[in-house]
Amino acid sequence: MTATIPFGRWLQQQRKKLDLTQAELAQQAGCALGTLRNIETGSARPSKQLAARLAMVLGGEQEQVAAIVAFARGTGPAPAVLPAANARHGAPTHLTGMIGRERELAELRGMLLRPDVRLVTLTGPGGTGKTRVAVESIALLESSFPGGVWFVDLAPVSDPALVLAAIAQAVALPRGAGPLLAQLAEALRGDAALLLLDNFEQVVDGGADVAALLGACPRLKALTTSRIALGLMGEHELPIPPLGLPDRARLPPLPQLTQYEAIRLFRARARAARPSFEITAENAAAVAEICYQLDGLPLAIELAAARIKLFPPQALLAKLDRRLAFLTGGRDRPSRQQTIRSTIEWSYRLLAPDERRMFQKIGVFSGGATLDMIAEVCAEPQAQVDAIVFALVSHSLLYVLPPRSDSPEINPRIGMLETIREFALERLDAGDESAPTRRRHARAYAAMVRQGQPQLLGPEQAAWLRRLNIEHDNIRVALAWLLRDDAAQALAMAGELADFWKVRSLFEEGRRWLDAALEASVALPLDRTRIHALHGALMMAVDQADVPRATDLAEQHVAAARALGDPRYLAESLAEMAQLAYTVGRLDRAEELFREALADFRALGNRERVANMLLNIGRIVGVHRCDAAVATPLLSESLAIYEQIGYPLGVAMASLCLASTAIHTGDIAQVQRLGRQALGLAWELGNQVQIAFNLTTQAVVSIHAGDPAQAARFYAAAEAIFSAVAMPLSPSEQATHDRWRAEVVAALDGRQAAAAWAEGGSAPLAQIVAEALGHSQQRTARG
Secondary structure (H helix, E strand, O other): OOOOOOOHHHHHHHHHHHHOHHHHHHHHHHOOOOHHHHHHHHHOOHHHHHHHHHHOOOOOOOHHHHHHHHHHHOOOOOOOOOOOOOOOOOOOOOOOOOOHHHHHHHHHHHHOOOOOEEEEEEEEOOOOHHHHHHHHHHHHHHHHHOOEEEEEEEEOOOHHHHHHHHHHHOOOOOOOOHHHHHHHHHHHOOEEEEEEEEEEEEHHHHHHHHHHHHHOOOOOOEEEEEEOOOOOOOEEEEEEOOOOOOOOOOOOOHHHHHOHHHHHHHHHHHHHOOOOOOOOOOOOHHHHHHHOOOOOHHHHHHHHHHHOOOOOHHHHHHHHHHHHHHEEEEOOHHHHHOOOOHHHHHHOOOOHHHHHHHHHHOOOOOOOHHHHHHHHHOOOOOOHHHHHHHHHHHHHEEEOOOOOOOOOOOOOOOOOHHHHHHHHHHHOOOOOHHHHHHHHHHHHHHHHHHHHHHHHHOOHHHHHHHHHHHHHHHHHHHHHHHHOOHHHHHHHHHHHHHHHHOOOOOOHHHHHHHHHHHHEEEEEEOOHHHHHHHHHHHHHHOOOOOHHHHHHHHHHHHHHHHHHHHHHHHHHHHHHHHHHHHHOOOOHHHHHHHHHHHHHHHHHHHHHHHHHHHHHHHHHHHOOOOOHHHHHHHHHHHHHHHHOOOOOOHHHHHHHHHHHHOOOOOOOOHHHHHHHHHHHHHHHHOOOOHHHHHHHHHHHHHHHHHOOHHHHHHHHHHHHHHHHOOOOOOOOHHHHHHHHHHHHHHHHOHHHHHHHHHHHOOOOOHHHHHHHHHHHHHHHHHO
């Protein structure tokens, strides 16, 4: 019978079952009385929106609304069981325990218990666990709301006009006459009560009805979860960020690593899939990187951890280059959360067309961008960019990056989670704006690098190192595009970045980019752009003691310099051959070549290179041959030139060599003073190699001060840096390092040495540097 009953007759039966007149049903559903009469007689069919409102008013369960709409529109059968007045809706239960979020739960509890807070909205991108936090909080707060705690799932509701109907359904409001708002206000006006309104983002315009209901019920509060703030007066927003992650560049020891929320969640969900799973020293780095690549998003981490049944962490990590396609599952979840792609798609559908277009273009940025750079790359007016970026931040698809301590930038920097960025790029690449947008992005950052390159050898060095470091992810994206799109521009950009990579001790990365650019541009005519890139590649190969590659590049570099008749690059070739001789332990040959290069650079009037040659000769004579009388004047002249031209890294290097030379004279106070000066500059510049060498020098100070444990910490931190940057010590440097290291080991018993080395190798580098600079001692002295 139900299979053939017309919708109009079915609607009439339901109305009468609830003892509603046609006028009352029409008023609550928001339609004209004549329209309802026509529907019941079968002479008219309701729109999808009206059918949904009728279903809600009649008490249809959330999951039945779609079926009732299909029945009303003639595309589905009548419901097998006619819906009746709904019972109280409770919050969903979870089969797994909650991991972390102690801070957010405490903050939320405090907000909801404040008398002046009536409306709290949990915001954040899809997959951060807003609903889970909200549900956990009401379990803790139920006793504080004797009037009831009601869970209202708004995910199936697409019409803002149905928000009150959904609330009425959740609280099992008896059907009565009069406006629904007045009926709800009457029902909820008693004891203190709380509404948890979940998934508000697609009906955000219904917030006004919630505000009206709160205004009519002085003891009622509302907690909403939404990817968009409601924008109501009196609303208190609490962002739910991704889970906490450790320092990616310097992972803590295993016991501390497994205390981070994201790592804890991965381990718990992986064990659910494979009970024998453990995070070990062998797979810990892969697990941490998985959590990083998934932005600390709980949903993404849970979907990935479930795959541990098939893929060990290292293999799982390799699959994440296409995370949107890979991360699926969770059949017990709502459909919008069964894949990462559908979770993001849910937010994307809520955007206006111009917001979608801008969202796609912003996907080309990696690591964030300033608003003016977004306007340049997206080729849109600044005012329009500012407005749309604000909207996208409100939708939790973009976020404002926290200010960086190493940047004086006062304008906001806008970021996008990598998981969301992959979705944005998919959409961008599916249209016709991908190539123009990527080309503008590449050229904008190539121009930035071109502007900054000359500044890396002068007084603005520190500022430009910070700027390029902040934009390094965008620079990588730009280089990758140019290698495919414009080989000449890629070669120029890579050559201009060589000094940046060298100063930042990024030898491996710099070599990869330079080698790729040289290979991609091999058919181009020889010019100064190519010889500049060859010089950069040569520097990197020498620094890593890659003798075969350095020799080959040196031959190419000399040939190119001679072909162009450029004496400066001939002198540079000589200097790099000297550096290579030093690197392999041929100190006499190195000194001879450095002195030849010194004469050439003096003739050219290149003071920076003169200072560098003096420094290298002084290092050989003073640090390795222990002849302070000869070395000190050379190093002092080098330091004076660097100070005059305002080159911070040069000042740091010359100061370090003077400090190391003073070790042989026994002037430990001078070692400490000059060494700390050098270390402070190296830390400011982010030069890892110089930081490491300075820590070994300060370790000698610690040995003489009778603190071998501190010396061991400094040595361990230095050795971790040398390993991370893949820069081998020269034979002479290694011999000096081993000699001083042996003194430390001899002063400690085995257990003390092991403990100190473990602490120095795992402690945050900032902590070790502060200790070496004496800051920690100053804090202790102040009590």
